[in-house]
Amino acid sequence: xxxxxxxxxxxxxxxxxxxxxxxxxxxxxxxxxxxxxxxxxxxxxxxxxxxxxxxxxxxxxxxxxxxxxxxxxxxxxxxxxxxxxxxxxxxxxxxxxxxxxxxxxxxxxxxxxxxxxxxxxxxxxxxxxxxxxxxxxxxxxxxxxxxxxxxxxxxxxxxxxxxxxxxxxxxxxxxxxxxxxxxxxxxxxxxxxxxxxxxxxxxxxxxxxxxxxxxxxxxxxxxxxxxxxxxxxxxxxxxxxxxxxxxxxxxxxxxxxxxxxxxxxxxxxxxxxxxxxxxxxxxxxxxxxxxxxxxxxxxxxxxxxxxxxxxxxxxxxxxxxxxxxxxxxxxxxxxxxxxxxxxxxxxxxxxxxxxxxxxxxxxxxxxxxxxxxxxxxxxxxxxxxxxxxxxxxxxxxxxxxxxxxxxxxxxxxxxxxxxxxxxxxxxxxxxxxxxxxxxxxxxxxxxxxxxxxxxxxxxxxxxxxxxxxxxxxxxxxxxxxxxxxxxxxxxxxxxxxxx
Amino acid sequence: xxxxxxxxxxxxxxxxxxxxxxxxxxxxxxxxxxxxxxxxxxxxxxxxxxxxxxxxxxxxxxxxxxxxxxxxxxxxxxxxxxxxxxxxxxxxxxxxxxxxxxxxxxxxxxxxxxxxxxxxxxxxxxxxxxxxxxxxxxxxxxxxxxxxxxxxxxxxxxxxxxxxxxxxxxxxxxxxxxxxxxxxxxxxxxxxxxxxxxxxxxxxxxxxxxxxxxxxxxxxxxxxxxxxxxxxxxxxxxxxxxxxxxxxxxxxxxxxxxxxxxxxxxxxxxxxxxxxxxxxxxxxxxxxxxxxxxxxxxxxxxxxxxxxxxxxxxxxxxxxxxxxxxxxxxxxxxxxxxxxxxxxxxxxxxxxxxxxxxxxxxxxxxxxxxxxxxxxxxxxxxxxxxxxxxxxxxxxxxxxxxxxxxxxxxxxxxxxxxxxxxxxxxxxxxxxxxxxxxxxxxxxxxxxxxxxxxxxxxxxxxxxxxxxxxxxxxxxxxxxxxxxxxxxxxxxx
Numbered sequence: 001x002x003x004x005x006x007x008x009x010x011x012x013x014x015x016x017x018x019x020x021x022x023x024x025x026x027x028x029x030x031x032x033x034x035x036x037x038x039x040x041x042x043x044x045x046x047x048x049x050x051x052x053x054x055x056x057x058x059x060x061x062x063x064x065x066x067x068x069x070x071x072x073x074x075x076x077x078x079x080x081x082x083x084x085x086x087x088x089x090x091x092x093x094x095x096x097x098x099x100x101x102x103x104x105x106x107x108x109x110x111x112x113x114x115x116x117x118x119x120x121x122x123x124x125x126x127x128x129x130x131x132x133x134x135x136x137x138x139x140x141x142x143x144x145x146x147x148x149x150x151x152x153x154x155x156x157x158x159x160x161x162x163x164x165x166x167x168x169x170x171x172x173x174x175x176x177x178x179x180x181x182x183x184x185x186x187x188x189x190x191x192x193x194x195x196x197x198x199x200x201x202x203x204x205x206x207x208x209x210x211x212x213x214x215x216x217x218x219x220x221x222x223x224x225x226x227x228x229x230x231x232x233x234x235x236x237x238x239x240x241x242x243x244x245x246x247x248x249x250x251x252x253x254x255x256x257x258x259x260x261x262x263x264x265x266x267x268x269x270x271x272x273x274x275x276x277x278x279x280x281x282x283x284x285x286x287x288x289x290x291x292x293x294x295x296x297x298x299x300x301x302x303x304x305x306x307x308x309x310x311x312x313x314x315x316x317x318x319x320x321x322x323x324x325x326x327x328x329x330x331x332x333x334x335x336x337x338x339x340x341x342x343x344x345x346x347x348x349x350x351x352x353x354x355x356x357x358x359x360x361x362x363x364x365x366x367x368x369x370x371x372x373x374x375x376x377x378x379x380x381x382x383x384x385x386x387x388x389x390x391x392x393x394x395x396x397x398x399x400x401x402x403x404x405x406x407x408x409x410x411x412x413x414x415x416x417x418x419x420x421x422x423x424x425x426x427x428x429x430x431x432x433x434x435x436x437x438x439x440x441x442x443x444x445x446x447x448x449x450x451x452x453x454x455x456x457x458x459x460x461x462x463x464x465x466x467x468x469x470x471x472x473x474x475x476x477x478x479x480x481x482x483x484x485x486x487x488x489x490x491x492x493x494x495x496x497x498x499x
Numbered sequence: 500x501x502x503x504x505x506x507x508x509x510x511x512x513x514x515x516x517x518x519x520x521x522x523x524x525x526x527x528x529x530x531x532x533x534x535x536x537x538x539x540x541x542x543x544x545x546x547x548x549x550x551x552x553x554x555x556x557x558x559x560x561x562x563x564x565x566x567x568x569x570x571x572x573x574x575x576x577x578x579x580x581x582x583x584x585x586x587x588x589x590x591x592x593x594x595x596x597x598x599x600x601x602x603x604x605x606x607x608x609x610x611x612x613x614x615x616x617x618x619x620x621x622x623x624x625x626x627x628x629x630x631x632x633x634x635x636x637x638x639x640x641x642x643x644x645x646x647x648x649x650x651x652x653x654x655x656x657x658x659x660x661x662x663x664x665x666x667x668x669x670x671x672x673x674x675x676x677x678x679x680x681x682x683x684x685x686x687x688x689x690x691x692x693x694x695x696x697x698x699x700x701x702x703x704x705x706x707x708x709x710x711x712x713x714x715x716x717x718x719x720x721x722x723x724x725x726x727x728x729x730x731x732x733x734x735x736x737x738x739x740x741x742x743x744x745x746x747x748x749x750x751x752x753x754x755x756x757x758x759x760x761x762x763x764x765x766x767x768x769x770x771x772x773x774x775x776x777x778x779x780x781x782x783x784x785x786x787x788x789x790x791x792x793x794x795x796x797x798x799x800x801x802x803x804x805x806x807x808x809x810x811x812x813x814x815x816x817x818x819x820x821x822x823x824x825x826x827x828x829x830x831x832x833x834x835x836x837x838x839x840x841x842x843x844x845x846x847x848x849x850x851x852x853x854x855x856x857x858x859x860x861x862x863x864x865x866x867x868x869x870x871x872x873x874x875x876x877x878x879x880x881x882x883x884x885x886x887x888x889x890x891x892x893x894x895x896x897x898x899x900x901x902x903x904x905x906x907x908x909x910x911x912x913x914x915x916x917x918x919x920x921x922x923x924x925x926x927x928x929x930x931x932x933x934x935x936x937x938x939x940x941x942x943x944x945x946x947x948x949x950x951x952x953x954x955x956x957x958x959x960x961x962x963x964x965x966x967x968x969x970x971x972x973x974x975x976x977x978x979x980x981x982x983x984x985x986x987x988x989x990x991x992x
Contacts, residue, residue: 064972067900068981072971138891145890152938160938164930171926175889176919183903183915 003052003059007074007129010045010084013038014091015122018115025111032099035114039092042121046081046088053081054492060131070192072138075131077194078492079264079333083257084128086340087250091121093471094245097348100467101241104355113153113239119146124250127257133182133192133266136258137174140222143254144170147246151238158237165234170221173228178219181212185266194261196496198268206275209267213277216262217284222255223318224311226288233307240351243303248343252310253336256317260332263321264496272324273408281322286416288315293423300361302350305427306343312420313339313386319413320401326497328404333493334486335397338385341478342394345382346428348472349375352464362431369436371462374469376435378476383428385479388421393482502546506559506572509543509582510625512536517617526609530597533613537590537620544586544624548579552979558630566630567691573630577834577983581627581757584838587965588749588845589620595958596742598951599852603654603740612652616746619645623754632680632766633690635758639676639722642754643669646747650739661734668721668731675718682711695766703771712776715762723755725782725819726789729812736808737861741852744804748811749845753837756818760833763822764987773825783823787917789816794924798931804851804861806928807844810887813921814840817902820914824905830984832901835976839886839894839969846883846962850876853951853959858944866932868941872948875956877936879963884929886966889922893970897977 017038024030052059053076060075102110123146126139152163186192188203224232272278289312296308320332352375353359369376385392405413463469516536520529551574559572622642629635651662686707687698724732736744763772772778790813797809821833851861853876858865870877886893906915969976
């Protein structure tokens with residue numbers, strides 16, 4: 001197959017599986033087989049593009065002309081390659097997990113669930129491989145709309161309210177700011193192609209560049225930059241696998257990926273560092289990092305805490321982009337992959353706790369390390385990776401971000417990153433500590449039961465279904481493996497940092 | 500041989516076919532006949548557009564009486580495009596009609612309905628094709644009178660008052676139009692559009708021309724329901740039979756917008772209209788207020804047909820905004836949106852027709868749980884609704900793109916921002932329906948509702964398909980619209 005055909009197939013394969021999923025809706029095993037086979041095939045297609053990209057090629061294909069001079073076109077460059085790999089790879093893992101979760105948790109309307117999941121993956125890969133801003137915008141909106149039925153899956157009034165905030169913020173920001181910025185860019189430069197070194201240099205003075213960056217940064221609502229972050233916690237009404245894939249990987253990473261891609265290929269990091277147009281964004285991102293970490297501390301609901309943690313971690317990537325230095329861009333891009341593995345592990349664990357013990361509040365999770373040892377070990381690994389401690393993947397991206405801040409001569413952001421790491425410890429570790437080291441409180445009527453279930457060794461273990469536990473073990477392992485293979489990601493990403 | 504006479508056949512065929520419907524008497528026979536005529540008409544309009552795009556403007560002198568004494572039909576990319584639009588909507592709606600008409604108009608003679616429909620259709624085509632301002636008035640009356648009749652057929656008794664209201668307002672509009680035309684004739688002694696444009700040049704300064712201009716702009720604004728002259732529209736759309744609403748919403752106001760463009764760009768010319776008289780100072784503020792107010796009002800409607808009617812007022816204001824921007828891109832936006840909006844609003848009203856067919860009403864509370872009971876109809880509603888919002892890969896996005904680009908080109912930033920912000924109002928009124936249809940438990944009557952018959956589904960999905968197709972690949976629509984816009988601005992061939 002030609003590279004062009006591979007790209008097209010990688011994008012459309014998940015959505016093509018949609019009708020098959022609907023048709024096989026009455027036979028769940030067949031339906032899940034369709035999802036898994038498609039997931040595997042999509043991932044293989046994406047992987048097959050990797051050697052070419054590593055060799056410096058940029059496979060591309062133009063599908064059609066949407067507007068005169070504006071095409072729907074794909075091109076695989078390192079950043080998109082990374083995001084494509086992460087999204088398609090973790091789709092398989094999440095699919096396995098979803099099967100365990102929706103069956104263990106007896107969700108209804110599972111066919112609709114898997115259908116829109118597949119559509120969302122097409123959208124995510126479309127975002128990853130887009131060659132110009134128009135294509136990116138198209139798939140960006142498709143991702144918003146296709147995830148709305150997933151977020152509101154339960155169809156309760158609470159889900160409806162969450163869905164309103166989700167759709168309201170994402171659509172408003174993208175239409176009011178992002179689209180305006182895109183049309184403006186087109187008006188200024190006459191092109192929307194992602195070009196190494198950027199396209200705006202020479203077409204806009206520093207004032208216009210600053211305004212455009214404001215529009216782009218806030219217009220990408222999926223990057224959850226404060227004050228447009230409310231949709232992310234609101235979307236936590238979704239079933240946990242949706243939160244895991246979409247709000248640790250596909251949707252939020254599509255957001256920060258968009259910011260990174262626009263900074264690198266539309267503005268160009270030289271333009272930003274020369275004009276200083278992105279200094280405000282560094283402060284905005286830092287503010288988001290610190291404030292949302294503080295909010296996370298106050299949340300007792302585990303998924304809500306993870307949601308605010310995500311808001312904070314996304315701002316790391318935006319900060320990396322805003323620094324507009326080689327290391328900053330590398331660190332931010334690398335964090336897309338590192339954080340994805342760490343955070344999806346944490347969400348998987350949160351879901352496993354819901355399925356096995358029906359617990360959502362952290363204060364109730366006392367001593368659960370003894371009931372769910374595998375899950376909680378994985379949770380600890382994911383937490384350590386998000387915090388950024390070796391030997392887990394997250395430590396590298398944080399390392400490069402700190403280097404980036406030093407390179408940009410903005411030492412204050414080194415301090416922000418350090419403070420944030422401490423805050424990460426403060427809101428993530430208590431969950432693990434409470435699970436392992438706090439004894440289960442023995443109270444009256446429950447005492448006998450508690451004794452039965454906790455002090456008889458293996459018999460007290462009550463893990464989630466195997467299909468939930470395997471994926472979370474896998475991603476936890478991934479956090480470890482990424483620490484040792486970070487240099488490969490570094491090699492892949494190096495060309496985008498220029499020079 | 501016959502090819503040379505296609506311009507007149509476009510009008511004569513449906514005009515002559517209308518009385519034949521009456522002779523056929525049987526409802527089904529009349530329908531088959533009308534469908535045949537509409538399809539033939541569509542073929543002619545496709546052919547005409549193709550010829551115009553290849554060979555340039557077609558001029559056809561009726562009865563070989565050459566202009567300015569005889570009536571001439573003059574077809575350029577602008578009106579060929581509108582002809583095609585009317586023909587497409589006519590064909591789709593007539594295909595959709597039989598089940599809906601049988602249900603909603605059970606006590607009316609079917610053949611009468613189809614005859615009136617064909618007359619209205621002829622009138623709209625005639626307005627578009629003619630190059631003579633008085634001939635245009637004749638067709639305007641044909642289409643208006645027949646649409647009053649069509650609206651009054653609605654099963655709700657309020658359809659009669661709605662129709663009467665429209666009759667009064669429409670007649671005022673038409674009278675203003677004909678007064679304006681009379682004054683122009685007084686000054687120039689000609690009724691031919693192209694000739695008028697030449698003859699008016701020397702007498703531009705006169706007060707009579709100014710008065711004519713005022714009468715014409717007001718009369719046409721009434722016909723196209725420019726805010727605040729829109730009062731006839733919501734009732735007319737809400738109480739008319741579903742088929743009629745879909746047809747009129749998609750075509751009638753669009754044709755009036757076309758006439759507006761024709762008069763102020765081609766006949767009076769941009770110098771007089773926009774440089775001397777600053778018509779843009781008049782229509783741009785009205786359009787902006789219209790967009791905001793009508794969208795806000797739409798949010799609070801409980802009758803969805805009425806909600807869509809208010810949305811139409813807002814969308815017409817977008818088109819007027821494009822006219823007021825006075826640039827090639829702005830006019831392209833108007834012409835593209837004219838076509839695109841017809842597709843999506845047609846699809847939305849056809850979807851509502853399906854709902855009315857099963858539920859007997861277009862009330863929001865009756866749509867509870869319909870997402871499950873009528874999945875295809877509601878899916879069509881959502882897709883067309885997304886287009887109204889302006890989501891990419893739908894036609895609404897293409898329109899919005901051109902309009903925002905045109906505003907930015909002029910440096911009118913607040914306008915660009917306002918256009919984008921108001922599409923968020925569309926999100927609200929479309930999503931109200933989505934939440935009711937998908938999140939609420941079905942009402943008692945809805946639990947027994949089943950999907951509408953295929954004969955209604957297929958035409959509806961044809962329009963939905965078109966909103967998606969022309970949204971994905973807009974080279975046809977934006978190509979024709981741009982040619983038309985360049986012609987109107989006096990650039991290019």
